[in-house]
Amino acid sequence: MKVYGGRRGLASLLLALSTGLATVGYGALSITPAEAAVTPVPFSSVVPAVAVSTPTSGVTYGIGAATTIYTEPGSTAAASVGGYLAGLLRPSTGYPLPVTAASGSSPSDGISLLLSGAPSSAGNEGYQMDVTADAIVIRANRPAGLFAGVQTLRQLLPAAAESTTAQPGPWPVAGGRIVDYPRFAYRGAMLDVARHFFPVSTVERYIDEIALYKINHLHLHLSDDQGWRIAVNSWPDLAVHGGSTAVGGGAGGYYTQADYQQIVDHAASRHITIVPEIDMPGHTNAALASYAELNCNGVAPPLYTGTDVGFSSLCTSKELTYTFIDQVVGELAALTPGPYVHIGGDEASSTQPADYAAFINRVQQIVAAHGKTVVGWHDIVNATPLPSTVAQFWGTTSRNAAVTSAAQRGTKIIMSPANLTYLDMKYNSRTTLGQNWAAYIDVKNAYGWNPGAYLSGVGESSVLGVEAPLWTETLKTLPDLEYMAFPRLPAIAELGWSPYSTHDWKAFGQRLGAQGPRWRVMGLNYYRSTQVTWPAGS
Known part of the structure; x- marks a missing residue:
């Protein structure tokens, strides 16, 4: 089964569609046309309600077998949040989801948890999450904000992601941006x-x-x-x-x-x-x-x-x-x-x-x-x-x-x-x-x-x-x-x-x-x- 992830696979995807042989790619995840009917969870379903959200229509990232979790270099706390996320999703997805230090501030794939680039309005517990066809990037000023962003990400995945045994998927995440922070300390x-x-x-x-x-x-x-x-x-x-x-x-x-x-x-x-x-x-x-x-x-x-x-x-x-x-x-x-x-x-x-x-x-x-x-x-x-x-x-x-x-x-x-x-x-x-x-x-x-x-x-x-x-x-x-x-x-x-x-x-x-x-x-x-x-x- 072939993967057509993001812009890089566009030409191949168009060719395959013309012959009727394609599978539709969400990020690193290959799914069949029947599976593609799974609707990503909308931002408006998250509890507690997020402060600001801007969905991107038609854009979805899918967690797949090749997905890597990248964390802020040199931050043990960020690495711990990455390990927590991987520990949640490995049983249900069956994917390895390795956790490694990010190599730059502009990720092009996978799920990144970074302690840079978050708006000042996020404070110590808020975060910014950007979901594109190629990557999910959560930015925060403090590790607590990364953890809060991970809780939102959990709710943007299908409920089956909470399972302790492997489920068939797919694991789509709706595209767009969320900027979120708490009302009370x-x-x-x-x-x-x-x-x-x-x-x-x-x-x-x-x-x-x-x-x-x-x-x-x-x-x-x-x-x-x-x-x-x-x-x-x-x-x-x-x-x-x-x-x-x-x-x-x-x-x-x-x-x-x-x-x-x-x-x-x-x-x-x-x-x-x-x-x-x-x-x-x-x-x-x-x-x-x-x-x-x-x-x-x-x-x-x-x-x-x-x-x-x-x-x-x-x-x-x-x-x-x-x-x-x-x-x-x-x-x-x-x-x-x-x-x-x-x-x-x-x-x-x-x-x-x-x-x-x-x-x-x-x-x-x-x-x-x-x-x-x-x-x-x-x-x-x-x-x-x-x-x-x-x-x-x-x-x-x-x-x-x-x-x-x-x-x-x-x-x-x-x-x-x-x-x-x-x-x-x-x-x-x-x-x-x-x-x-x-x-x-x-x-x-x-x-x-x-x-x-x-x-x-x-x-x-x-x-x-x-x-x-x-x-x-x-x-x-x-x-x-x-x-x-x-x-x-x-x-x-x-x-x-x-x-x-x-x-x-x-x-x-x-x-x-x-x-x-x-x-x-x-x-x-x-x-x-x-x-x-x-x-x-x-």
């Missing part, structure tokens, strides 16, 4: 591993799934009343005893520090920053049960496996409490390369307001002394936030005077309104998993708000980004997590990435429906919302 997902414990493999799988939608932070809720999930060498019983159970009394579990490092490294390879949370002063029964001396009365309570909140509190008047926090935060900070440590701070109804404020103020200084930036649930604005402290809004109304006041004083806000972003909320009254205390949230609800103009008095410049929390009181398995996160998490991811000018429910619903076949190939257990038209077979 922080685009997060949160996974509660405290109420139910999830092994490293499940967390890594969730990381892989959220990376497809350009999420760049994973907030791990590592401690709560029901379980402590990270080993702390200076306080070993936290994990051994405090991590021994879960909601409902089932088996618990915890991450060794090596496990946690594995999660951090896997996330970093997907350009995702881990944000660890140790909730305090409330949500601390697992710690209190592990060490009697952390209690004001010196008596350890029993382990807790229910779902009530607000009954526990560290002893804010004991100096030992701050030694404990300093040592725990110190070990966690040393394991965490990202800038943030989350200190919780919500639902501390067993702590007097004055004691709460004094506690939060002191803990902020401890975290800062370990070189990290504090993130806390928005309750912490009732103390005195440091200039660098970030408040995560989880309320269910669009007005909160304390948060507005803090934002006007310079506090940055992560938007996670529970009635719009909490992925553990039921879709509707028939949903068997999840809860409904904040709201029923179907996809249209999750998509239908503006993070930059939602909270009264908090303008877009005060919003660091968005996060979709997934609490796990009722969730025990990976399929449970997937069912509650998809398709709502991509909706929230789009609010964080795409310009608000692209916000359109009808168009988004079509693009979201187009993800169904991809999720089916990936083996992802998603909810078939009736608000979305899913293609047949997905």
Whole structure:
């Protein structure tokens, strides 16, 4: 079978067509006329929506057996992104897809990942992608931008490209140019591993799934009343005893520090920053049960496996409490390369307001002394936030005077309104998993708000980004997590990435429906919302 790729094969192609013997060439890929009927995925199908796109009608590049992936010379990070792309596509295509350093700045074939030539508007996470008949070129200012461009490229390929076994192809990519960049710097997902414990493999799988939608932070809720999930060498019983159970009394579990490092490294390879949370002063029964001396009365309570909140509190008047926090935060900070440590701070109804404020103020200084930036649930604005402290809004109304006041004083806000972003909320009254205390949230609800103009008095410049929390009181398995996160998490991811000018429910619903076949190939257990038209077979 002959290849007629790009302009170089034009004369031969015309001759062959005149004799009826031709196959049609997409780049390095030969396909028959019947196979040529495969329609490339349009730019308008990508989630999150791209900022600017200019399709080139009639132009297609096809990934084929001769395709090479070229990466920025001398950049280990670019080479890593190239290896990631090759690792995704080798199983489904069956092609070797070698990864090698580019030899110049103007590629004429293959797929190139270059750290030069991107527009300044791309920033640190954006990219420019050019697709011609001869080549695909992704340019970025930083490796994170290359990785984001690769996620777009994945979605421009047929869903079968996600398969772990060889598929027949072809593998066409629509021609044109995309210039894309994020609206907000922080685009997060949160996974509660405290109420139910999830092994490293499940967390890594969730990381892989959220990376497809350009999420760049994973907030791990590592401690709560029901379980402590990270080993702390200076306080070993936290994990051994405090991590021994879960909601409902089932088996618990915890991450060794090596496990946690594995999660951090896997996330970093997907350009995702881990944000660890140790909730305090409330949500601390697992710690209190592990060490009697952390209690004001010196008596350890029993382990807790229910779902009530607000009954526990560290002893804010004991100096030992701050030694404990300093040592725990110190070990966690040393394991965490990202800038943030989350200190919780919500639902501390067993702590007097004055004691709460004094506690939060002191803990902020401890975290800062370990070189990290504090993130806390928005309750912490009732103390005195440091200039660098970030408040995560989880309320269910669009007005909160304390948060507005803090934002006007310079506090940055992560938007996670529970009635719009909490992925553990039921879709509707028939949903068997999840809860409904904040709201029923179907996809249209999750998509239908503006993070930059939602909270009264908090303008877009005060919003660091968005996060979709997934609490796990009722969730025990990976399929449970997937069912509650998809398709709502991509909706929230789009609010964080795409310009608000692209916000359109009808168009988004079509693009979201187009993800169904991809999720089916990936083996992802998603909810078939009736608000979305899913293609047949997905």
